[in-house]
Amino acid sequence: MLAYEVGVMDDTKFEFGCTFAADGRLHDSSEFMASILGAHEIVFDAVVSRDRLRLMQAITAPDAVGTSFDIRWKDPTGRVRVLGSQLSVVQSIDEAGQIFKLRVREVTELRRLNGVLHSYREVLDQIATDAPIATALDAIARMVEASSPDAIVAIYLRRDDAYDLAAAPSAPTSYFESAATLIVPEGFPVRGTIEPIAGPLAEAAAGVGLGFGWWLSVIDEDGTDVAKVVALSGEKRFLSSDERLQCDEAARLIAVAVGSAVTARVAREANTADQLTGLLNRKALMAEIEPTALDLVALMIEVPGLLRCNREFGFVCGDTLLLAVAERLRRAVRNRDFVGRWSGTRFVVVGHNHHGGTIDEHFYSRMRETVSGKVMVGGALVDPGSRVSWVAQIPDETPTEMLLRLESSPVTSWDKVGNIGDVVGM
Numbered sequence: 098m099l100a101y102e103v104g105v106m107d108d109t110k111f112e113f114g115c116t117f118a119a120d121g122r123l124h125d126s127s128e129f130m131a132s133i134l135g136a137h138e139i140v141f142d143a144v145v146s147r148d149r150l151r152l153m154q155a156i157t158a159p160d161a162v163g164t165s166f167d168i169r170w171k172d173p174t175g176r177v178r179v180l181g182s183q184l185s186v187v188q189s190i191d192e193a194g195q196i197f198k199l200r201v202r203e204v205t206e207l208r209r210l211n212g213v214l215h216s217y218r219e220v221l222d223q224i225a226t227d228a229p230i231a232t233a234l235d236a237i238a239r240m241v242e243a244s245s246p247d248a249i250v251a252i253y254l255r256r257d258d259a260y261d262l263a264a265a266p267s268a269p270t271s272y273f274e275s276a277a278t279l280i281v282p283e284g285f286p287v288r289g290t291i292e293p294i295a296g297p298l299a300e301a302a303a304g305v306g307l308g309f310g311w312w313l314s315v316i317d318e319d320g321t322d323v324a325k326v327v328a329l330s331g332e333k334r335f336l337s338s339d340e341r342l343q344c345d346e347a348a349r350l351i352a353v354a355v356g357s358a359v360t361a362r363v364a365r366e367a368n369t370a371d372q373l374t375g376l377l378n379r380k381a382l383m384a385e386i387e388p389t390a391l392d393l394v395a396l397m398i399e400v401p402g403l404l405r406c407n408r409e410f411g412f413v414c415g416d417t418l419l420l421a422v423a424e425r426l427r428r429a430v431r432n433r434d435f436v437g438r439w440s441g442t443r444f445v446v447v448g449h450n451h452h453g454g455t456i457d458e459h460f461y462s463r464m465r466e467t468v469s470g471k472v473m474v475g476g477a478l479v480d481p482g483s484r485v486s487w488v489a490q491i492p493d494e495t496p497t498e499m500l501l502r503l504e505s506s507p508v509t510s511w512d513k514v515g516n517i518g519d520v521v522g523m
Contacts (some may be wrong), residue, residue: 111183112199115140121196121300130201133180135173140199145169145177145246147485155184156197166205169246174336177246179205209343212240216350218480224357230254233354234264237347244339245328249307253279253325254350260325278300288316291336291344294327307331313344315351316390323355374423375414382437386447386496393490394450395503396461398426398468400442402482410475421472422481429467431460445500456487 115126115134121141123146126134137143146151148169167345168182180201187196232249235435238250247266253260260279265272279297291313294302302308310329317323326347328340336344369381377385386393400422426444434448446464450456468483488503490496 104230111181111202112181114182114201116187116196116198118294119197124196129203130199133170133172133178134163134496137495141452143170143172144492145171147246159458162322168201176339177205177244178203179208179243182211190314201288208243208337212236212243212343213346213495214254216240217349220354220357223354228363230354231264231360237265237350237354238266238283241326241328241340241343241347244343245330246335247332248310248340250346251329252277253327255323255325261313263510264471272301272307275304288314288320288322291341294329298327301331309333311336311344313348315355317349317352317356326351326484374420374438376423376427376444377379377435377437379437379439382435382439382445382447383497383500385435385437386500392450393496393499394487395490395499396446396456396464396485396487397503398422398441398444398446398464399480399484400468401484401487402480403442405482406474406479409478410479414475414479418472418475418479418481421474422468422483425467426471429463440501445503447496447500450489459486 112129114130114161115125115345117140118124118125123134123138123140123141134140141149142153148167151166152168165181165183167426168180170178170180172178181204183200185198185200187198192430212268216233216236216239219236222228223233234252234254238252241250242248249272251265251267251268251272252263254263255369258280262277276298279301291311293299294310294312298312299308302310307329309331310327311328312325314322315324315326317324326344328336369377370383371378400419403415403418406418423438423444426436430446434446436446438442438447448460464483468481468485471478471480473479486503490499494502
């Protein structure tokens with residue numbers, strides 16, 4: 098039946114799989130291929146839906162002859178098998194027209210291991226370089242999709258009582274629009290189990306034609322729910338053993354990736370944040386404002402009442418006083434301003450200035466009022482006694498030089514045209 102072959106094949110890698118007509122009608126198959134095709138008489142019917150078009154395009158593209166590509170098949174047991182494939186054209190001696198010959202080799206486990214290794218490499222790269230977690234999560238999602246070819250895999254990271262979509266490499270744009278953030282009820286799924294999706298997630302998935310799927314919780318070493326792995330298939334079916342294996346592997350990897358991201362964030366904050374107030378520390382404040390360069394104004398807020406508070410009520414109450422002042426400043430500054438703790442009793446606010454050598458009086462007055470109120474400390478109302486002084490950047494002065502000049506400026510009464518200051522609550 099087979100007269101001749103077109104295309105160069107590597108017989109050391111591929112073995113005869115089957116021959117079929119352009120419409121997919123099976124002509125002949127090897128014993129191995131028959132175990133995958135089962136009762137299917139049309140070859141395309143055994144190919145998973147996402148790869149079906151690839152095979153159809155290959156038989157119509159002359160340059161595809163002799164090239165290698167992966168095709169995923171679903172065998173009679175429901176297991177997904179990945180076959181490295183090469184296509185050639187043969188000519189029938191009857192009137193059936195063009196016949197295609199497929200040579201194959203099984204690479205299911207090889208591709209699975211490649212996906213796992215790639216995910217591990219991305220997570221290790223994240224740990225080693227402090228890279229964003231998104232790339233690692235994207236690789237993990239694709240790893241699960243390799244064993245669940247009809248499903249779209251999404252990974253959500255927990256943020257308080259909500260879950261934010263962090264990776265979904267195969268999801269349509271409409272899914273991102275409808276399911277970017279979810280409020281998911283607690284307790285589903287139970288730790289260590291993979292459950293059908295429910296609630297807002299199921300509603301969002303149904304809106305894009307993927308109304309059925311599974312999800313599992315990602316638990317860190319402290320037992321905290323930190324993420325969700327979601328596999329949306331659209332059709333009701335059971336998860337295969339391979340899919341469960343990859344979901345469990347994904348959960349372990351995500352826990353490591355999230356733990357690394359948290360550790361990196363804590364380390365960054367430790368290097369840039371004041372340990373007591375959470376504001377920028379002196380070094381971080383100077384580093385943040387240096388690139389802004391021009392047209393700046395800086396205010397220094399001193400809290401001389403801290404010494405008296407420490408002496409009369411103790412250091413814990415003194416910390417409470419500083420925290421109160423820091424929170425007031427955090428709420429009062431503009432979004433584009435910087436606020437930091439300069440030293441033990443001093444805070445600094447830096448922002449852009451549009452008033453030449455003076456300062457916006459409204460902004461200055463707001464800052465004065467912000468720090469002037471008394472604070473309840475140790476059962477008593479304590480006045481921070483805040484002093485506010487300011488300087489405006491002068492020509493050819495760097496932001497660091499401006500702050501050092503502010504640090505050495507005398508604190509006197511308010512003057513609209515000078516680099517002077519004011520005293521509040523003394």
